[in-house]
Structures are given as C-alpha cells and as structure tokens.
Amino acid sequence: MPDTAAAHTSVCVLAAAASLVACYQLYRWRQQQHEHENEHEQTDPRPTRIARGVTALIGNTPLIRINSLSDATGCEVLGKAEFLNPGGSSKDRIALYLIERAEERGDLHPHTQSCIFEGTSGSTGISLAMVARAKGYGCHIVMPSDQAIEKSQLLERHGATVERVAPCSIVDANNFVNVARRRAQTYGADDPSGQRRGYFVDQFENPLNAEAHYRTTAPEILRQTGGRIDAFVHGSGTGGTIAGVARFLRPRVPHLRCFLADPQGSGLANKVNHGVMYSDSEREGSRRRQQVDTLVEGVGLNRMTRNFARLFGTDGACALDGAVTVSDRDAVRMSRWLMANDGLFVGSSASINCVAALSIARKLGPGHTIVTILADSGQRHLTKFWNDDAMAGLGHTTAAPESLDDFDQLL
Numbered sequence: 001m002p003d004t005a006a007a008h009t010s011v012c013v014l015a016a017a018a019s020l021v022a023c024y025q026l027y028r029w030r031q032q033q034h035e036h037e038n039e040h041e042q043t044d045p046r047p048t049r050i051a052r053g054v055t056a057l058i059g060n061t062p063l064i065r066i067n068s069l070s071d072a073t074g075c076e077v078l079g080k081a082e083f084l085n086p087g088g089s090s091k092d093r094i095a096l097y098l099i100e101r102a103e104e105r106g107d108l109h110p111h112t113q114s115c116i117f118e119g120t121s122g123s124t125g126i127s128l129a130m131v132a133r134a135k136g137y138g139c140h141i142v143m144p145s146d147q148a149i150e151k152s153q154l155l156e157r158h159g160a161t162v163e164r165v166a167p168c169s170i171v172d173a174n175n176f177v178n179v180a181r182r183r184a185q186t187y188g189a190d191d192p193s194g195q196r197r198g199y200f201v202d203q204f205e206n207p208l209n210a211e212a213h214y215r216t217t218a219p220e221i222l223r224q225t226g227g228r229i230d231a232f233v234h235g236s237g238t239g240g241t242i243a244g245v246a247r248f249l250r251p252r253v254p255h256l257r258c259f260l261a262d263p264q265g266s267g268l269a270n271k272v273n274h275g276v277m278y279s280d281s282e283r284e285g286s287r288r289r290q291q292v293d294t295l296v297e298g299v300g301l302n303r304m305t306r307n308f309a310r311l312f313g314t315d316g317a318c319a320l321d322g323a324v325t326v327s328d329r330d331a332v333r334m335s336r337w338l339m340a341n342d343g344l345f346v347g348s349s350a351s352i353n354c355v356a357a358l359s360i361a362r363k364l365g366p367g368h369t370i371v372t373i374l375a376d377s378g379q380r381h382l383t384k385f386w387n388d389d390a391m392a393g394l395g396h397t398t399a400a401p402e403s404l405d406d407f408d409q410l411l
Contacts, residue, residue: 054134057086058096059216063224063371068341069358072404074366077357079374080221083346087127089376090217094240095127097212098201099135108199110136117184118201119143119177121237121298122151123376128201129158140187140198142180147297148384170303177204204238205306213244221245221371222252230368233259233356235299235349236268239308241373246311246319257364260323261356261372263331263348266300268308269323275316277302295328295385295394296348298375324359326352330407332396334358335378335385340400347376348385359409 051057062081069077082090099116102108108116115138116128125141132139139160143152144167155162163183165176172178180200187198203209221229232249234242246258262269267277294300301308311319335351338344346354353372361370378386385391388398401407 054086055096055131058092059085060220061085063221064374066338066342066344066354066357068337069354069361069404073358073361075361075364076369077354077361078225078369078371079344079350079354079357080217080224080371082217082373082375083350083377085127087130088380089123089127090241090373091124091127091375092130093216094203094209094212095124095131095201097216098203098206098208099128099131099137101208102199108137108197109195112195112197113138114195114197114199115140115184115187116199116201117142117180117187118203119175119180120203122147122155122380123298124201124203124238125160125162126151126154126158126380129155129160133159140180140183142176142183144176148381150382151380154380177202203240207306207310209238209240210244210247210307210310213241214248215244217241217373218245218248222249225369225371227253228369229253229256229371230364231257231259231360231370233261233353233360233370233372235261235263235352235356236308237299237301237349239305239311241375242320243307243310250319257321257360258319259356259360260320261299261352262323262325263294263296263300263352264325264327265294266325267302268300269325271304272318272320272323275318277304294331295391296326296331296352297381297385298347299349299352324356326355327408328394329396330355332385332391332398333401333406336398336400337404339378344374345378346374347378347381350374350376355407358404358407362409 061084063078064081066077066079085092087095099108108114116132117140118125118128119142122143125143129139129141140163141155141160142163142165145164146167152162152164163179165174165179168175170177181202184198184200188196229249232245234245236242242260249256250258260269260272271277331348331351334355335346335348338346338351338354350373353374357370357372361368364370383390391398
C-alpha cells in the first residue's frame with residue numbers, strides 16, 4: 001500500500017508539473033503574439049500586458065496545425081489547443097462562465113463559505129476547483145469511481161472535496177450527478193443569514209454551458225481561421241462545446257459541415273445519423289459498464305442532455321451533418337501516433353476527435369480545412385488510457401501505428 005500511495009503521489013506531482021509547464025507555454029505564446037502585433041511600434045513605452053490572476057489566462061488558446069494528419073491528407077487539419085488553458089482543459093471556459101453568471105444573478109457571493117458542487121468525470125471538476133479557489137469559494141466534486149485516480153488527486157491538490165461513487169445510471173438516485181445535486185441542496189441549510197450557499201453547476205443540463213462556447217470558443221475559431229473552415233468535428237459529453245460552436249459558426253460560414261465524433265458504446269452517433277438513441281453495447285447481456293462501454297473518458301452518452309438537444313429542431317432534424325463512431329482500438333492508436341509523429345500528448349477525447357478528423361479529411365479530399373478540439377492532455381490519463389499495461393490488459397496494441405492507413409475509414 002505505501003508503494004501504491006507513493007506511486008499515486010508521484011503521478012499527481014508529474015501531472016501538476018506538466019500543467020504548470022503548459023500554463024507557461026501558453027503565457028509565452030500569448031506574449032509572443034502581443035510582441036509580434038507591436039513589433040513596428042518601437043517607441044511604445046508600455047510594458048507587456050499582465051494577466052490579472054489565473055482566470056485571465058482562460059481562453060484565447062492557439063489553433064495549431066496537426067502536421068502528420070495534414071500532410072497525409074492534403075488538408076489543413078487544425079486542433080484548438082484547449083489543453084493549454086491554466087486548468088488543463090476546455091472545461092476552464094464553462095467553469096469561469098457559469099460561476100460568473102451565478103455571481104451576476106446573486107446566487108453566489110465570494111468569501112461567504114459558499115461552495116460549488118458538481119458531478120463530473122473529472123475535467124470540469126478540476127476547472128471548477130481552480131476557479132473556485134481563485135474566487136473565494138469551496139468546491140465539492142462527485143465523480144464515478146472508475147475514472148482515472150489522478151483526476152481525484154489533482155482535484156484534492158486544488159483544494160476540492162472529492163467524493164467517488166459507484167457508476168450507475170442517471171435514473172439512479174446514487175448517480176454521481178444526482179448525488180452532487182443533493183449535496184448542494186442541503187449545504188448551508190443551517191445558515192440563518194442565507195449567505196452560506198451551495199451552488200449546483202449542472203453542466204449537463206445548464207444551457208449556459210453551450211453559451212460559454214458560443215461566446216468564447218467559436219468566435220476564436222472564426223477569427224483564427226479567417227472564416228476559412230470547411231468542417232468542424234468534436235465529441236459530446238455534456239454537448240456544450242459542439243452545440244455552442246456549431247450554432248455560432250453555421251450562420252457565419254454557410255458551407256460549413258459539422259460532425260460528431262462518438263466513442264464506441266455511446267448512442268449519440270446513432271441518434272444523429274438515424275434519429276434513434278442506440279449502440280451495439282445496448283444489446284441484452286452485452287454491456288460491461290453502467291454508462292458507456294468505452295475506455296474513453298469525458299465523452300459519449302446514451303441519453304440526450306439539454307445542451308446536446310439544442311442541435312435538434314422540433315421536427316427532430318439534426319443540425320449536424322453526420323456522426324462517426326470511433327473504436328477504442330483506434331482511439332488508443334491515434335494517441336500513440338500523435339505522440340510519435342507530432343509530439344502531441346493528448347487525452348482520450350482528443351484522440352477520438354483526431355480519428356474522426358482524419359476520416360472527414362479523407363472524405364472531403366485535399367484542399368479543405370478541418371478544425372477539431374484538443375480538449376485535454378494525456379497528463380490526467382496516466383494510470384488508464386496512457387498506461388500501456390492497462391491497455392494491453394484490455395487487448396489494445398500500444399505501439400504507434402506504422403501508417404495512417406491502419407486506421408478505419410469511418411465515412
């Protein structure tokens with residue numbers, strides 16, 4: 001046990017160090033961008049801009065060319081480097097946006113011992129814990145016990161209370177989301193002043209989730225590409241990113257095509273393509289896990305969230321142009337390919353995005369621009385998705401593929 005604890009501590013320290021390096025890299029990138037903008041203004045005596053706290057570093061992440069995928073397809077395959085946010089993922093955006101809107105409504109007041117509650121697979125919790133600490137709130141996170149242990153460790157280092165519960169269906173009262181909701185409802189009930197409040201973020205159903213990406217992520221993509229974008233592809237956990245980005249870009253880029261990247265075991269791809277929520281793992285006697293039969297964390301569901309439902313009209317028509325289901329096999333192999341050929345150390349959801357982007361680039365043909373999201377890095381997947389022994393135990397090859405021809409054509 002002491003060896004296990006020490007190993008877990010080492011993993012957490014390494015992950016925290018990697019996060020700090022990522023923050024510094026993002027800071028330097030932004031500083032260089034600012035210096036480039038002012039390179040012809042040599043007489044300007046103003047100092048370099050200073051970020052007002054960690055929350056000021058959220059957003060405005062680089063859009064990078066994924067060279068190996070671009071060169072192989074003749075397309076420009078671009079990834080928005082959301083892992084360079086200070087909390088290490090795209091979830092920083094919704095954490096800040098939802099908390100600030102709650103403050104504006106008067107639902108939250110800093111430094112009143114108020115606490116933010118959420119049910120999450122990990123990344124949203126880490127972002128909430130960071131923003132909560134920066135703004136003067138407590139944070140209580142409820143997460144499924146089958147998620148990578150380093151996510152819990154990172155949450156604890158950010159000062160959050162972490163409650164791990166057994167995975168179960170959303171209709172079960174003990175589902176991690178439902179437990180978080182109950183904890184928020186009872187918190188502060190003994191405070192006669194009413195200032196000590198519990199705030200339940202409700203990322204899956206809160207429409208402000210999609211609004212955060214509509215107002216921040218999508219305009220950045222439009223600006224960074226100059227509107228020259230032919231396809232956008234992304235997975236769906238809460239549905240906030242894909243709904244917000246697609247709804248913003250579609251009217252502004254009329255020819256744009258939007259696709260869902262879905263892990264195996266999720267029913268969302270079938271819902272987009274055929275109007276019915278279903279996956280092969282739903283066959284009687286075939287399901288292995290309570291939520292979605294995949295090793296990919298953070299995306300894929302077998303239910304419609306309020307955010308994802310915004311992509312469907314009252315007649316059931318979907319605003320997306322299609323969906324692709326990515327196997328665990330290809331998700332693992334793409335992560336190793338990107339590290340070997342591009343030096344990109346990405347998490348499981350970014351891997352399925354890149355598999356789908358490769359397939360879409362092949363379908364559209366050379367000369368097109370495809371944008372996807374690199375939601376988080378591999379640093380919070382060290383004990384599972386990036387653990388070669390764990391993957392080998394599940395029957396997955398962890399060596400980098402010799403060629404992109406080894407990946408399935410999904411469209």
